[in-house]
Amino acid sequence: MDFLDPMINGFGVVLQPVNLLYCFIGVAIGMLIGVLPGLGPTATIAILLPLSYGMEPVTAIIMLAGIYYGAQYGGTITSVLLRLPGEASSVVTVFDGYALAKQGRAGTALGIAAIGSFIGGTLAIFGLALFAPIVARYALDFGPPEYAAMTVLGVLLVATVGNGHKLKSVIAATVGLLLATVGRDIFTGAPRFTFGNLALMEGIGFIAIAMGVFGLGEIIYNIEQRHQRVSVPAKVANVWPSGKDLKQASGAMGRGSVLGFALGVLPGGGATLSSMVSYSIEKRRAKNPERFGRGAIEGVAGPETANNAAATSSFIPLLTLGIPANATMAIMLGALLIQGITPGPQLVSEHPDLFWGVINSMFIGNILLLIMSIPLVGIFVKILRVREGILAPITALITLLGVYTISNSIFDMVLVIVFGVLGYLMKKFGFDAGPLVLAFVLGGLLESSVRQSMRIFDGDATGFLTRPISATLIVMFFIVALLPAIQKLWKRRRLQLSKKTEPATDEKTKVESTKID
Template sequence: MDFLTPVLEGFGVALQPMNLLFCLIGVTLGMFVGVLPGLGPAASIAILLPVTYTLDETAAIIMLAGIFYGALYGGTITAILLRLPGEASSAVTALDGYAMARNGRAGTALGVAAISSFVGGTVAIVALTFVAPVVAGFALDFGPPEFAALALLGILMVATLGTGSALKSIVAAALGLLLASIGQDPIDGTGRLNFGSDQLFDGIPFVIVAMGLFGVGEILYNLESVRKARGRLPEVGRVYPSKKDLRASSGAMGRGSVVGFVFGVLPGGGAVMSSMVSYAMEKRVSRTPKLFGRGAIQGVAGPETASNAAASSSMIPLLSLGIPANASMAVIFGALLLQGITPGPLLVEDRPDLFWGVVNSMYLGNILLVLMCLPLIGVFVRIVRIPVAVLGPVALIITLVGVYTVRMSVFDMFLIIGLGVIGYLMKKTGFEPAPLVLAFILGGILESAFRRSMRIFDGQLTGFFTHPIAATLLVAMAVLVAFTMLKAFRAARAGKAADDVPEEDRTTRV
């Protein structure tokens, strides 16, 4: 009964008219963002950070969370109808979703995707309801050594488990740690790396980093790489799947829920990786793997369930441990800090209204999404045909005005443009901004916890191994590094073996 009381009170918070309104605004904005290729939820949340200053903290986080998981719904629609994924995780769904649309089953694909998204999100939220308080209670025993080890493990996981180059992710994370060290020393308060600038004495505000790299950087990149939807829109037809389709996809939904929940909790995992793992799993367990890529309904149900389950479960490390699992969670983490709220194990006890209000709003948000997404398909397709050359400059102006309103500082505008150029160059050269932003967030936690630990241990690193939890995390870190190095070594050997094959042998094989 003690457990149910705050949960039920959280529903009362989520159902307050203002919070319900911002939940609706968030999921609606998220769907619109999802259908726009390239922008993504992290960039959209970053652009809207200045707006959260004027909102109640619970309403603000409910809205930002709605944008995050709402974008996953929106990205699926254009991925299926136009083979134009509006969100990165929807690229996997496009493989079989678009094939189904070409085969005259666009409506079925959209219906299965909507139901799968709802199932994955709801299952993960139920698990979140029971798991997050347990994790938070467990984390109450964490001291500086445990938080230092956890933060370092999080940075390494983000750098090594991503979908891109591990080396480039590590370089980006190192740059994030460097930027995090600008400003006041967290222990003695002395200034460092501020180049004598008063504006940098307190460091670079997170809102500037997030809006610059995700907002301005993404806008500049998309303005250069404009993609237009081609071809006719396929007939949607019946959007409600038959009983046969639901039976065929039910197993994929169940497996996708588990995969998504697990990968959503892991730093660096998230919706993209979970959808890829789910697709590979469905193809492996299928009796007809040759149908994948040609319109297999499991190829839509599995990835969609997994990506939405991951979106919900990524709230666990954020709210319970204060560790963001992906780029969007990092921006929401920053929004909480801007509101004067520190995410972590004490949040459940100190602010149960916020914690349970946000969690329970996700139940309502999933219901709103499944009711809204299919009727609005026609509107979304028209939106995706709006030229990026029109949307980009408008979004850029909104971003610059928004960042100016935070501190009324012209210096911040120049700073955000500089970071935007860095974000653009990173995208152009194959570096992802997400590891940088996550390392920027975790860097402050890591430094403060590590230096406090060194004081406790009198400067002896071996002191970490006297704490069982910290020692376990460090061992996990060593295993992760060894796995990454082994993977890179095998890839290098495979490449060398391919290079050693004589040219005439290659020609013969072809």
């Protein structure tokens, strides 16, 4: 229980007026971004990175974290009222949330979603406070071999477990690793892939890639893919759910909290995967699964609880190991590095004000979101009527000015445009940009860890298997890598066996029918 004192002190940090103000600003922006289709928290955090440069580290991370979990709330509003998911993690909420709205129970759906989100986020915060210091304590045993094995496993999980086509995700991750090699060699200082351009000697800036792929790329794509305007259903009324609704949704909220917390920690997991898995589980457990898609309250409660729990737990690998679990956490890692803070096992002891301040800000932020979520519904729906042609140019200008203010470099603005076009093309042709950015972030750590490890082992790669933690991670790597092939072989084997048994069954039936005749 030695974490109680710093945890209590963390409330003193977050309750400072400036931190409380930026916590409110963060969750308000997050809700707004969640309502606006297409942009998402990843792009927003990337665009706002330059603003965080002049803030205190604790204040900046509190605001950016608020944007992330606030967006999970906002995406629910349009999913229920307009059948338009403002955030990817709210896609499955559309199925039953909009069905409830058509039945005149939009208020019930939004109320259940708000309560479930609060419960999932709050339970995940307690889990974060309990498990993060423990993980950080064990992470002190990590050396270059362990970090190398974990980074390789992380890249593989992002490429194979995440959303989208697996081959396309692997290609995107490979491109990200290649981009991480641009610049000076970390050991010899020799230039690599700079093509004689002095601006590339220090490598490609993370902010240029993030703001280009997630910011400008999303803006260009959203202009092309304009969403159809749909009419708002009946007015929101009876926001507080009945006792019967709460009882019916309680099990889904409990399962969603545990599931979201577990999947949020995994690289490639996150809020979107958690909400989809939660919906699938609730539908399988239901006595009458045909209710789902027609207004099942569990179909709203489970996914909304899971995505908020996952949004919170994804901070564990970032803060304790310095490894982002998803694309948004990669942007958060960039924000920490800009502030001169390297996340990892030492963060809990060296920067307890930041660690516990951020964790406790999530608790305050979830209370603010619960209070704000319903009264602001009408305002957020009106914002949807603002034309894309007005919002897009303003956002693009802010993006370019933001990247320029960091290093006063025209070349960085050119990079943002280049990666913006790349991000647009990736989205247009079905490539997920998340693996690219995550692999780019992990690429530097992977290269340095592998090369340091090979020096420790005198060039003997089998040395990774002599250390328990790295050997375990390597075994997990091969299990994840070979699992899809094993599953295909198993399915093919079962299909062959079923085909062999069918003729025998038919022959037996013919013999029996002959005897009867």
